Structure formats: structure tokens, C-alpha cells
Amino acid sequence: MTTPPGHVSIVGAGPGDPGLLTVRAWHRLREADVVFADGLVPDAILALAPQARRVSVSRRSAHDVPPAAVAALIADAAALGQRVVRLRAGDPFVLARGAEEALALAEAGVPFEVVPGLSSALAAPSLASIPLTHRGLASAFVVVSGHAPASYAPVLRALPPDAVTVVVLMGLAQRAVIAETLLDAGWRHSTPAAVVVSAGWPEERHWYGTLGGLAEGEPPIDAADPGVIVIGGVVGLADLLDHARARRPAEPARFAQTAGAGRWARAPIGQE
Amino acid sequence: MTTPPGHVSIVGAGPGDPGLLTVRAWHRLREADVVFADGLVPDAILALAPQARRVSVSRRSAHDVPPAAVAALIADAAALGQRVVRLRAGDPFVLARGAEEALALAEAGVPFEVVPGLSSALAAPSLASIPLTHRGLASAFVVVSGHAPASYAPVLRALPPDAVTVVVLMGLAQRAVIAETLLDAGWRHSTPAAVVVSAGWPEERHWYGTLGGLAEGEPPIDAADPGVIVIGGVVGLADLLDHARARRPAEPARFAQTAGAGRWARAPIGQE
Numbered sequence: 001m002t003t004p005p006g007h008v009s010i011v012g013a014g015p016g017d018p019g020l021l022t023v024r025a026w027h028r029l030r031e032a033d034v035v036f037a038d039g040l041v042p043d044a045i046l047a048l049a050p051q052a053r054r055v056s057v058s059r060r061s062a063h064d065v066p067p068a069a070v071a072a073l074i075a076d077a078a079a080l081g082q083r084v085v086r087l088r089a090g091d092p093f094v095l096a097r098g099a100e101e102a103l104a105l106a107e108a109g110v111p112f113e114v115v116p117g118l119s120s121a122l123a124a125p126s127l128a129s130i131p132l133t134h135r136g137l138a139s140a141f142v143v144v145s146g147h148a149p150a151s152y153a154p155v156l157r158a159l160p161p162d163a164v165t166v167v168v169l170m171g172l173a174q175r176a177v178i179a180e181t182l183l184d185a186g187w188r189h190s191t192p193a194a195v196v197v198s199a200g201w202p203e204e205r206h207w208y209g210t211l212g213g214l215a216e217g218e219p220p221i222d223a224a225d226p227g228v229i230v231i232g233g234v235v236g237l238a239d240l241l242d243h244a245r246a247r248r249p250a251e252p253a254r255f256a257q258t259a260g261a262g263r264w265a266r267a268p269i270g271q272e
Numbered sequence: 273m274t275t276p277p278g279h280v281s282i283v284g285a286g287p288g289d290p291g292l293l294t295v296r297a298w299h300r301l302r303e304a305d306v307v308f309a310d311g312l313v314p315d316a317i318l319a320l321a322p323q324a325r326r327v328s329v330s331r332r333s334a335h336d337v338p339p340a341a342v343a344a345l346i347a348d349a350a351a352l353g354q355r356v357v358r359l360r361a362g363d364p365f366v367l368a369r370g371a372e373e374a375l376a377l378a379e380a381g382v383p384f385e386v387v388p389g390l391s392s393a394l395a396a397p398s399l400a401s402i403p404l405t406h407r408g409l410a411s412a413f414v415v416v417s418g419h420a421p422a423s424y425a426p427v428l429r430a431l432p433p434d435a436v437t438v439v440v441l442m443g444l445a446q447r448a449v450i451a452e453t454l455l456d457a458g459w460r461h462s463t464p465a466a467v468v469v470s471a472g473w474p475e476e477r478h479w480y481g482t483l484g485g486l487a488e489g490e491p492p493i494d495a496a497d498p499g500v501i502v503i504g505g506v507v508g509l510a511d512l513l514d515h516a517r518a519r520r521p522a523e524p525a526r527f528a529q530t531a532g533a534g535r536w537a538r539a540p541i542g543q544e
Contacts, residue, residue, distance in 0.1 A: 007518060008518060009518075014294075018295065019294065019295050019296035019299075019387075020294050020295070020296060020388065021294065021295050022286075022291065022292050022293065022294060022295070022390070023290065023291050023292070023293050023294070023295060023298055024289075024291035024292060026295055027291075091394060091398065092398075092403075093394075093397070093398050093402070093403035093404055093405075094394060094403075094404050094405060094413075095404075095405050095411070097407070098403065099403035099405075099406045099506075099509060099513070100406070100407065102403075102513055102516070103509065103512060103513065105516060106512050106513060106515065106516030109516075110516070111516055111517065111518035112516060112517065112518050113517060113518045114398055114401070114517075115291075115292075116292065116390055116394065116395045116398040116399070117390075118294070118388055118389075118390060119394055121394075122363060122365075122366060122388065122391055122393075122394065123388045125365070126363065126364075126365050126386055126388040127388070129386075130365070131364075131365035131366075131370065131371035131374075132365055132366050132367075132415075133365075133366060133367050133371075133417070134371045134372070135369070135372065139367070139416065139417045139423040139424075140414060140415060140416040140417065140423065140424065140427045141366075141414070141415050142412060142413070142414045142415075142427075142436075143404075143412060143413050143414075143415075144411065144412040145405070145411045145412065151411040151412065152411075152412065154432045154435060155412045155414075155431065155432065155435070155436055158430045158431055158432055159427065159430055159431075160426045160427065160430055163426060163427070164414075164427055234371075237371060237375065240375060240378050241371070241374055241375065241378060243378065244374070244377060244378035244381075244382070244383055244384060245383065245384070245385060245386075246279060246280060246281075246383035246384050246385045249274045249275045249276055249279060
């Protein structure tokens with residue numbers, strides 16, 4: 001036990017696969033007395049803290065728990081000397097309300113640490129065999145929130161067409177509008193595009209197509225699913241890279257402590 | 273031992289702190305027969321594979337080993353049945369030549385997996401208490417390579433001023449030119465900016481200042497150091513968040529250095 005009583009960690013859980021947790025996140029979970037988790041963290045990760053009380057502060061619930069309310073719960077637990085983990089899908093500081101909770105903790109005088117996690121903005125493309133940059137194709141990438149045009153349109157309209165990789169989080173419902181925004185700005189219909197659904201989860205799947213296809217509403221999926229859209233020439237490398245993918249060996253039992261963890265070894269696209 | 277003979281993993285080592293390795297990376301290192309590492313991976317991480325032969329294919333060496341040559345070495349080792357880890361600082365698919373090596377392996381018919389790592393593009397801001405997005409400040413961020421104007425200028429000139437967080441990797445030497453590019457495009461001199469030097473390493477340090485300060489050559493540092501530049505309103509949140517940081521268990525204290533008009537701050541570096 002190295003985590004002192006009353007310690008508060010805001011921990012990024014990564015995309016969902018327990019193997020993609022950081023070592024520090026794993027340690028904090030093992031030593032937690034209470035875990036406040038949002039609904040996008042899978043059971044296979046929560047199972048790494050079987051000793052901890054679990055409190056759901058779900059993003060998927062009809063009524064999201066406001067950052068100040070979550071911070072108050074965390075402060076209460078810390079005041080009792082409990083080791084607190086606030087577990088957030090992906091990275092706490094990327095397109096989440098992690099900073100709002102952290103600011104609320106700061107205002108309440110509660111010390112905390114932040115353990116960064118793999119954001120699905122970067123992990124989802126990687127799992128789908130898409131490098132975000134590649135010599136001659138893109139030396140920059142942009143990550144936008146796709147939930148509303150006010151968030152993404154000013155940026156996407158401004159980008160030099162077909163010169164940057166675009167990653168859209170929370171944008172499946174807006175995929176056609178997002179694609180139209182880029183096409184209107186001069187991007188080619190034939191620009192490669194991909195959608196990574198449920199990256200890092202057992203139900204992960206990948207769609208590869210074009211920007212023109214996206215504009216027509218492809219792929220035919222439930223827009224409520226968590227998904228990442230990737231647009232740019234680098235998506236065209238996925239085919240070559242994907243076919244060379246090795247079968248992933250199972251994680252050793254030492255980390256795969258739950259019945260479900262083995263399923264996570266069966267990762268992207270037809271391994272195992 | 274669960275990694276089969278001849279298995280090849282292209283592994284992201286994260287920013288340098290062993291606690292920020294993924295669990296899967298940790299396992300691959302523990303079971304590796306040979307590790308091909310670049311010069312930006314610290315000994316503390318290489319020490320997790322004491323049983324492995326280490327081959328340096330350093331990015332810092334005068335003569336970088338070309339991707340095809342590295343791929344050939346990897347193929348040779350795999351053909352002998354060795355468990356191979358190709359360890360790259362950060363994430364293999366973000367502003368690195370990881371995809372080039374992967375394509376060379378694919379061409380050679382060598383199966384491989386990619387284990388994503390924490391890119392310093394996201395981890396360095398987090399370690400410096402900077403959220404990349406925050407309600408009302410930025411709902412998007414851009415990551416560019418700062419090694420040459422051809423890489424960053426077309427993107428930076430196009431961005432809507434002060435509406436996006438900008439992250440620059442490998443840009444310390446060009447920091448004044450990069451800042452001038454944004455100022456010319458209409459960004460404010462007073463826009464908060466930060467430089468995170470050696471993120472995740474024991475010598476990590478942070479400078480907080482303004483875009484105007486960057487344009488004047490601040491901070492006074494060795495441009496050969498690995499560093500990440502962060503520009504945007506979100507940098508202004510660091511002060512509040514940093515003061516609330518908990519002391520990380522078992523971490524050594526480090527103290528502020530002062531230089532120039534901006535300010536150096538203590539880096540929250542720790543050990544597991």
C-alpha cells in the first residue's frame with residue numbers, strides 16, 4: 001500500500017481495454033477505497049478494484065451529475081481518509097469535464113493528482129491501424145468535439161484542405177454535417193475516412209470509406225454508440241498495416257484478474 | 273510467459289515516467305528477448321526488461337537508423353523466434369516514423385502488433401496541469417510538428433485566432449517563429465503559453481508565460497531539449513489546478529526555477 005489515506009486521483013481509464021490502462025492507474029485502482037466512475041468505463045476495468053465501493057456518476061444517465069456535485073462527493077470521501085479514484089473514460093483533460101471537476105476540487109481546497117490516460121482521440125485511430133501523421137501525408141492533426149457545429153465548424157472550415165488529419169470525438173450523429181463542412185471547404189470526396197466504434201471494447205469495429213461516403217450518412221450505425229471519426233490521407237495506410245497485424249497474445253493472469261479480461265485480448269479486427 | 277516466440281510489438285513508451293507505461297507495454301517488456309529502443313526512452317523503462325538484449329536505434333544519434341533498416345533487424349530477430357519489442361518514446365503513430373517502420377515490416381511479411389502509448393502531445397500538458405479543452409475556452413486542439421515552417425505554418429496561419437489550443441512537438445528551436453506566425457494571424461500577445469521540458473523525466477520543468485513572451489525567445493532554454501509548447505486560454509487554468517495538486521506518493525520534491533518574465537514551476541514527477 002503506497003497510496004496514503006485521503007489521497008484523491010483523477011484517473012484516465014483509456015479507451016476501455018484494461019491492457020491500455022497505465023501502470024499508475026492500475027496501482028491507484030488496486031488501492032482505492034472508493035471509485036467514482038462514469039458510464040463509459042467497462043466492468044473489466046472496475047473489476048481491478050474489487051475492494052472499493054463503486055459510485056456511478058454516469059455520463060450516460062439522463063441526468064448527468066454536475067462537476068461541482070461530483071467534487072463534493074470526492075471531498076467528503078477524502079475527508080474521511082478514503083483513497084479516492086475518480087475514473088474517467090479516456091483522458092480526464094481531453095474533451096471531458098475533467099477540468100471542471102478538478103477546478104471544483106481546487107476551489108474546495110482538496111488536493112488531487114491527475115493520472116493521464118490514453119485518449120480515444122489517439123488510441124482509436126491506432127487500434128484501427130491508422131497513424132495520425134505520416135511523412136508526405138500529414139504532419140499535423142486536429143481533434144474536435146463533434147457534438148455541435150459551434151464546436152467544430154469554425155476550425156474545420158479554416159483548415160487547409162486535405163493537409164491535416166482530422167479526428168472527431170462524439171460526432172457520429174453529426175457525421176454527414178461534419179463531412180459536408182469539409183467538402184464545402186474544398187476537401188476531396190475521395191479523401192479516406194474511417195469510423196472506429198467502441199474502440200477498446202469487445203464490440204469494437206471499424207468502418208473504412210471516404211469523406212463523400214460520410215457525407216451521405218455512411219456507415220449505417222447507431223449514432224448513440226461511442227465512436228471516433230478519422231479523416232485524411234493517413235486513413236489510406238490502414239489497409240496495408242492492418243493485414244500485417246499480429247495475433248495479440250493473452251494478458252498474463254496477474255493483470256487479467258477478472259473473468260472478462262481475457263476477452264479483451266481479442267482486439268481489433270479478427271484477432272483470436 | 274504468454275508472449276509467443278517470434279512475436280513483434282511496436283510499443284509506445286509514453287513520455288518517460290514508468291508509471292505512465294500501459295499495462296500491456298509493461299508485459300511486453302517483461303517478456304522480451306530483444307528491445308530496439310530509441311534514445312528518448314529512459315533507463316528506468318529499459319530496466320523493466322533486464323533479461324532482454326538492448327539495441328539502440330537512437331533518434332539522437334548523428335546517423336538515424338532508417339526505418340527499413342530497423343525493420344530488417346526486427347525481422348531477423350523475429351525469424352530466430354525472439355520476442356521483439358520496438359520501443360518508441362510517446363506513441364508510435366504520432367509524429368514519429370513508427371508508421372514507416374510498420375509499413376516496412378508489412379512489406380517484409382512480418383506480423384506485428386501496435387501497443388499505443390501516451391503521446392507527449394497530450395501527456396505533457398496534463399503533467400503541467402493544462403487541460404487541452406475546457407468549456408468556454410477551447411473545444412478543439414491542434415497538434416503540429418514544430419521542426420520546420422513547412423510543417424506548421426499552413427495550419428497555424430489558418431486557425432481561427434485564440435479559439436483552439438495549439439500543441440507543438442519538436443518546436444523549441446522554432447518557438448519565436450511559431451509564436452510570430454500566430455501573432456501575424458491575429459492571436460493576442462497576452463494569450464497564455466507554456467513550455468513543458470522533459471515531460472515525464474526526473475528533470476521535468478514547466479514554464480508559463482505568454483505568446484508574446486515566446487515570440488521574444490522565452491523561455492531561456494537549450495532548444496535541443498525535448499519540449500512541448502502549449503498555446504491557448506486553457507494554459508491559464510494551470511495556476512489554479514497546479515496549486516491544488518496533491519503530492520504524489522513517494523515522489524521527491526522539486527523546486528521552481530525563475531527565469532525571464534514567465535515563471536518556471538515545480539514539476540510533479542514521481543515514482544511508483
